[in-house]
Amino acid sequence: NLRALRERGLELRSHKGDVTLEVRATEDPREFAPYDLALFCVKSYDTIAAARQLEGCLAPDGVVMTLQNGVENEDALATVFPRSAVMGGNARVGAELLAPGTLLHTAAGIIEFGEMDGSETPRALRFAEMFHKAGILGELTNDIKTIRWLKLMGNNGTNPVSSLGRCTVGQPLADPDGHALMRGPMMEVVTVGRAEGARMSERSVEKNLERISSLPAVDKIKPSTLQDVERGKRLEYDAICGAVIRAARRHGIDVAATETVYALLKLLDARRADS
Numbered sequence: 038n039l040r041a042l043r044e045r046g047l048e049l050r051s052h053k054g055d056v057t058l059e060v061r062a063t064e065d066p067r068e069f070a071p072y073d074l075a076l077f078c079v080k081s082y083d084t085i086a087a088a089r090q091l092e093g094c095l096a097p098d099g100v101v102m103t104l105q106n107g108v109e110n111e112d113a114l115a116t117v118f119p120r121s122a123v124m125g126g127n128a129r130v131g132a133e134l135l136a137p138g139t140l141l142h143t144a145a146g147i148i149e150f151g152e153m154d155g156s157e158t159p160r161a162l163r164f165a166e167m168f169h170k171a172g173i174l175g176e177l178t179n180d181i182k183t184i185r186w187l188k189l190m191g192n193n194g195t196n197p198v199s200s201l202g203r204c205t206v207g208q209p210l211a212d213p214d215g216h217a218l219m220r221g222p223m224m225e226v227v228t229v230g231r232a233e234g235a236r237m238s239e240r241s242v243e244k245n246l247e248r249i250s251s252l253p254a255v256d257k258i259k260p261s262t263l264q265d266v267e268r269g270k271r272l273e274y275d276a277i278c279g280a281v282i283r284a285a286r287r288h289g290i291d292v293a294a295t296e297t298v299y300a301l302l303k304l305l306d307a308r309r310a311d312s
Contacts, residue, residue: 039064041138050135051142052254070094074164076126077103077114081276084110088117095122100160102150104128106192106261107276108185108233108284111153124161125181126150127188131258143254147174151181186235190226191245192277194219196262197298201305203266206249207256220246221294226281232288262302269309274302 042062049056061069073096079087084105091101101118103110104126114123131144148168152158157179165177178184198209198219209215223242230237249255265272278299285292 038134038137041136045138048139049142050139053142066091066094071096072099074099074167075101077101077110078105078128080271080273081105081107081110081113082271082273084113085117088114092117098160100124100164102126102164104148105276106189106273107280108182108189109276109280120153123153124150124164125153125185127181127184129188131252131254133259133264143258144252147176149176149178149181149184151178151184153181155179155181180236182233183230183235183237186226186230186233186237187241187245189277189280190223190230190237190241191249192260193226193281193295194221194223194246195249196260196277197222197274197302199260200262200266200272201298201301203263205256205263206258206260210246210250210255216246222278222281222292222298225285225290225292225295229281229285229288229290229292232290233284266305266309269312271309272302272306274299274306278302 039062042060045057047058047060049058063069070093072094075091075095077084077087088101095101095118100122101114102124103114111123111125127149128147129149130146131142133141133143135141150161150164152161157177161177165175168175195206198215199206202209202215209219220242223245224239227237227239227241252258259267262272262274262277278295281292281295282299285295
C-alpha cells in the first residue's frame with residue numbers, strides 16, 4: 038500500500054465522485070516532522086507501537102488526535118505523549134481498501150473532535166477552521182465522551198454481527214432476528230456508557246439503527262472487522278466489545294450479549310492466527 042501511494046497516489050472511488058490524489062507517504066514519521074496535528078488512525082492493538090514511532094515528531098504545541106475505534110485509546114496515547122497533547126476524535130465514515138492505493142467510500146465522512154475536558158481552546162478552534170477550509174466535514178464538540186460512546190454503541194452491534202454472519206450491515210437490519218441481534222449489544226452499551234458519564238438513552242439505539250438503515254449504500258457497507266475477517270487479518274474485537282466489558286465490570290453491570298459476541302470473535306481470531 039505504501040509503495041502504491043508513493044508511485045500512483047491515492048485513488049478514491051466514491052458515490053460523490055472519483056478522484057486521484059497526490060500524497061506524500063512514508064514509513065518513518067520523522068521524514069516530514071515536525072507536525073502541528075497528527076491524525077492517529079491505526080488499529081487499536083497497534084496504538085502503543087505506532088505512538089512510539091511518532092515520539093519526537095510533534096511540533097512544540099503539536100497534537101495527536103485519535104480517530105480510532107473504542108474509547109480507551111486516549112488514555113493509551115497519554116502514556117506516550119503528554120496528556121495535554123492528546124485530543125479526542127470520532128470518524129464516521131464507511132470505507133474499504135479495495136487494493137493497494139485504492140479506497141472505496143460507501144457512506145458518510147464526518148469527523149467530530151474536541152478537547153478531552155470539553156473546553157473550547159484556541160487550538161481546537163484553529164483546527165475547526167482548518168478543517169472547514171479544507172472541505173473536511175466536521176464538528177467541534179464539548180462532549181467528545183458522549184460522541185465516542187455513541188460510536189462504540191453502533192460498532193458493538195454492527196461489527197460483531199456482520200463479522201460473525203459474514204454479511205454487510207444491511208442484511209441483518211433487514212431481518213427481524215438479525216435486527217434484534219444487533220440491538221442487544223447496543224442497548225448494553227447505553228447502560229455502560231451512562232455509568233461512565235456519557236449522555237445516552239435507549240432512544241440513541243433506535244436513532245442509530247434508523248440512521249444506518251436509511252443509508253443509500255447500506256447493503257454495500259462492510260464494517261472494518263468484517264473486512265479484516267475477509268482478509269485474514271487480526272481482529273479489533275477487544276477495542277470494541279472488550280472495552281464495553283471492562284467498563285461494565287467496573288460498574289457491576291451485566292453485558293451478556295456483548296460477552297457472547299466477544300467470545301465468538303475471540304475464537305474466530307484464534308482460528309485465523311492458527312491457520
